[in-house]
Amino acid sequence: MPDTAAHPFDALTADAMRAGGSWKWSGQGVGDGVDRHGRPLIGAFVAEMDFPTAGPVVEAVRASAGASQFGYLADAWVADLAAACAAFWADRFGWSVDPERIRPVPDVMTALVATIEHFTPPGTPVLLPTPAYMPFLTVPGRLGREMVPVPMTAAPFALDLDALDAAFVSSGAKLLVLTNPHNPTGRVFTRDELRAVTAVVERHGARVFADEIHAPLVFDGRAHVPYASTSEAAAAHTVTATSASKAWNLPGLKCGQVILSNAADAARWSERGYLAEHSTATPGVLASTAAYAHGRAWLDDVLAYLDGNRALLRDAPLPGVGKEIPEGTYLAWLDASGLGLDEPPSAFFAREAGVVLTDGALCGGPGGMRLTLATARPVLAEALERMAAALS
Template sequence: MKPAPARGIPGFDDLSLDWLRARGSVKWHRPKRDVLPAWVADMDFPTPPPVVAALYEAVDRHDLGYPDWPDGSPLRSVFAKRMAERHGWAASADRVREQTDLIQCLQLVLHLATSDADAVAVQVPNYPPFLATLQTMNRRIVPIPMEDTDDGWRMDIAALDTAVKRSGCKALVLVNPHNPTGRVLTQDELVEIAAIARRHDLLVISDEIHAELTYAPHRHIPFASLSDDAAHRTVTLTSATKAFNLAAIRCAVTHYGPDRLLALRDAQPPDLYGTVSPLGVIATQAAWEHGDAWHRDLLTVLDRNRRRVHEVVSSRLPLVRHHLPEATYLAWLDTRPLGLGEPPVEKVLRDGRVLLDGGAPFGPDADGFLRLNFATSQDLLDEILARVTAALGGREG
C-alpha cells in the first residue's frame, strides 16, 4: 500500500466547519448542527479555481443574455476532444446534446427509446434516483446483481445474459464506474457485455459520470469505444459535476450513438426538455479545459482518503465487509455480519451523529449496507470514521 501524503494539502485539508455549515447545499444544510454529513455525493472541497475565474469573468462583463449557439453549445466539441485525449474514443461532437443533469438525460432517453412496462436491466445495488426513475416511469426492472467476492465486487455477466433473454429487455442501464460499489469494469468484461447487447439487440445507456474519478492502475473505458456495433447502440451520459464538484451548475451531456434515437430526440420541440444555463456551460468548459491540475491534486487526496477508510474499517470493524473502491469517492460497507437488528443508517445517526446513505433505496438486498462519502478533509474524515466505528461497536482506535 502506498504511503499517504503528508497531512495538510492546501485547498483540500484546510476546511472549517463554519465554512461548510454556511453552505446552502443539501449536504450540510439539512442535517442538525451536531451531525457530520457523509451521505449525498457532493465533495466538501472548494470549487476549482479555473471554474471560479471563468464564472467571475462572465459576470464581470455582464454576459448573462441569450447565448448565440446556432449549432449547439461549445461543450459538444469540448466533450469530443476530451474523450479523444483521455480515452482514445472518437466521439462525434455532432451527436452530443446538452441537458440539465444526468437524471434528466436518463429519463429523456428512456422516454424516447422505451415504453410503459418495457423491461430494463440495471445493476443492483444502484444509485437510488436511477431505480426510482425506472419505477416511476413504470419500466420493469430486471436486476443484475453485483457480487461480493474475495477479490472485490463483480458484475454477474452470466446473469445478465440469462435475464435479458428471459425478460425480453429493451435496454441496459450500465453504471460504470459503479455507484455505490466503486467497481471499474475491465475491457474483457465490457466486451462480454457488448456481445450480449449485440445478441439481444439491447440499447445500452451508459452512465459514465464517475469516469474521471478512477484510481490507477484501473482504467475507465467508454462503452461506445469498444466497437462500431457498441458505438451504434450506446447512449453515453456524463458531466463534469462529479469530478469537479459542480452539482449546482445543472449541466450534463448525452452522446447519442443510434441514428434513429438522435433523430427522434431532435424532432422534439427544442425547449420541451429545458435548456442548459450559459453559466453551466462556462463552468463545465473551464473544468474540462483548465481544471486538470486541480483534478490531479483531487485524485491524490481521494486516493489517500479511500485507503484511510479501508484501513480503519479493516482494523476497527473487522466483521464489516469492504473493498477498496477502484473509482468514486464512495465506500460501500456491508454491516450485516454485525447483526445490528436495525438499519445501520439509523444507528450511526443516533449513536454517532453522522449522516450516511444506504439501505433499501439502493435496491433489493441493500439493507444492512452503508454508503460513506469520503470526499472531505483528512481531519473531518478521521472524525467521521471515529464516530461511525464507535457507533457500530468497533475496536478502540
Template structure:
C-alpha cells in the same frame, strides 16, 4: 491530519465550517452531525471555474446563440477532445446534446427510444434516482444483482442473460453505471466486452453513465463503453457531467453523446421547451472544468486516493468493504454487526454520522451503508472515530 510528506491543499477543515453550508449534503445533517451521505465533495470550487463564471457575468447574459445543438452545441468539441485526451476514445463532437443532469438525460432517452412496459436492465445495488426515473416513466427496472466474489464485486454476464430471458422481447435497454455507484468497481475491458456481446445479440440500446470516469485510481483504468468498436458506439448513449469530478451538481449541466442516429433525431425533434435548456453559466463552468481544471483535479484525486486507503485501514471491526477502484464512495457491509436492516439509523443516532441508507439502493443494500469519503482527511478521521466510539459503547 496530513497523509504524506508535505501538506497539500484540502488537508484540513473545521467541521463547523462545513455545517454552515446550505447545500443538501450538510443542510440535511443537522447540528453536530458529520455528513458523509450524498455524492458531493466538500472541497471548494476550482478557481478556473470561478474565474470563468465571473467573466461571463461581466459579459452577455442574454439568450445564447447555441439553442440549435445539431452540431454538438457549445460543448461538443470540448467533450470530444477530453475523451481523446484522457481515454484515447474518438467520438463525434456533433453527436453531443446537453441536458441539466444525468437523470434528465436518461429520462429523455427512454422517452424517445422505449415504450411503457419496456424493460431496462440495470445492476443492483442501484443509485435510487435511476430506479425512480425508470419506474415513474412506466418502464420496468430489470435488476441484475452484482455478486461478491473472492476478489471483489463481480458483474456476471450470465446473470444478465438470465434476466433478459425472464423478460423476453420487452427488454430494450441496458443502463450501465461505470465506474459503479455504490460499489466503486471499475469494469475491466473483458467485462465490458461481455456485456457488449449480449447487447449486440439482443439488440439492446446501451445508456452508459460514466460520470465518475475521471475518478479512477491506479492501476485501474476507465474504458468508455463506446470505445469497444463502431458497432457498439452506434448503439451507445454516453452520459457524463462535471458533477462528481469537479463538484458541480448544483450547476446543472450534463452531456449526452448519442451514438444511435434514430435516438439523436427523435430527441432533436422534441427539443425546444420540452426538455428545458442548460444555462450559459452552466456551460461556462463545465467548459472551464474540462479545458483547464485538470491540475485542480489531480490534487483532489491525490487526496481521495489517500482517503480511500485510510478508510479501508481504519474501518471499525465487523464492517467489511472492498477498496473502491473508482468514485469517492465506499459500500460498507455491516451485516455482521446486528444493526438491523438499515445501519444508517444506528450511525446517525449513536455516532452522529450521516451515511446513505443501503436499503435506498434496493434489496441488495440490506445491512449496508454508503460512505462518501470526498472530504478533508481530518473530517474523515473524525467520522471514523465517531463510528468506532459508537460501536465500542455498544
C-alpha cells in the same frame, strides 16, 4: 503510496461546511442535529465533494455573472462545450467523438428519462444492476416502466452476466442501465467485462444507457473505458451520459452531456431532444467548458487527495464491516450485514456515531451503506473514528 502531507483542503472544517448550507450538510438533520452523545452530525450521504472547485471554473462563473450571461443557451456556447468535452475524452480516455454528437442536458437523470422515452419501445422494462444509484431504482416506475433489479455478484462486485441474460429473457426489457465507474460500489469495469456485456445486450436486441458521470475519477493506474468505445456494436446500441459535475464539484450548475455514438441516434436526438436540452443552465455550460478545457491540473490534484482518503478508509478499524475501497468515484460501499443489527446500519451510525450515510436499502443493497470520501481528511478521520468507537 498516496501523498498524505498537509493540503489546503485539510483546513476545511465541518462547521464551515454546515454554514455553507448544501443538502449534504443541511439535509437529514445534519445542519442542526446531534448524535446521542451530543456531537454535531457529519454529512457523508450525498455524492458531491466538499472541496472548492477549480480556479478556471470560478473565473468562468464570475465572468458569466459580470457579463449577465443568464439568457438561453447560444449555439456558440454549446459548440464550445462540445469541443472541450470531446477534447477531454479523447485525451483522457482515448475515445474520439464528433463534437456535433455531444449535446447539453441539465443532468444525467434527464438523459436517462430521454433515453427511456425516445430510444426504447413503449412500456418495456429497464434492467438495473444493484446496488445502484438511488434514483435509478425509482425513475423508470415514474415513467410507467418496470424496473428490474439484477443483483451484482457478492464483493468484489461484478456484473452477473448469467443473471442479466436471464432477466432480459424473463422481463422483455430493452434497456440496461450501466454505471461505470460504478455508484455505489466504486468498481471500474475492464474492457473485457464491458465486451461481455455487449454480447448479452446484442443477443436480446437491447440498448444500453451508459452513465459515465464519474469517468475522470479513477485510481491506482486504472483507465476508464467508455462503454461505447469498445466495439461498433456497443457504439450502435448506446447512449452515453456524463458531466463535469462530479469531477469538478458542479452539481448545482445543472449541466451534463449526452454523447451519441451513432448516426441514427444523433438524428433521432435532433428530432426529439429539444425538451431534454432546454433546461440546461447557461452558467453551467460555461463552467463545464472551463473545467474540461482548463481544469485538468486541479483534477489531478484532487485525485491525489482522494487517494489519501481511500488509504485512510483502508486502514480504519471497522470490525465486522466489510469495506469496498473504490477503484473509481469517491464513494465507498460498506457492508454491515454481518453486525446483526435490528435496524438499518445507517440509522445505527447516525445515532451512535453522528455520521449520516446513505442507507444501502435505498440502493437496492440492504445491510450496506454508501460513504462519501470527498471531504477534508480531518473530517473523514473523525467520522471513521466515531464509527469505530460505536462498533467497539
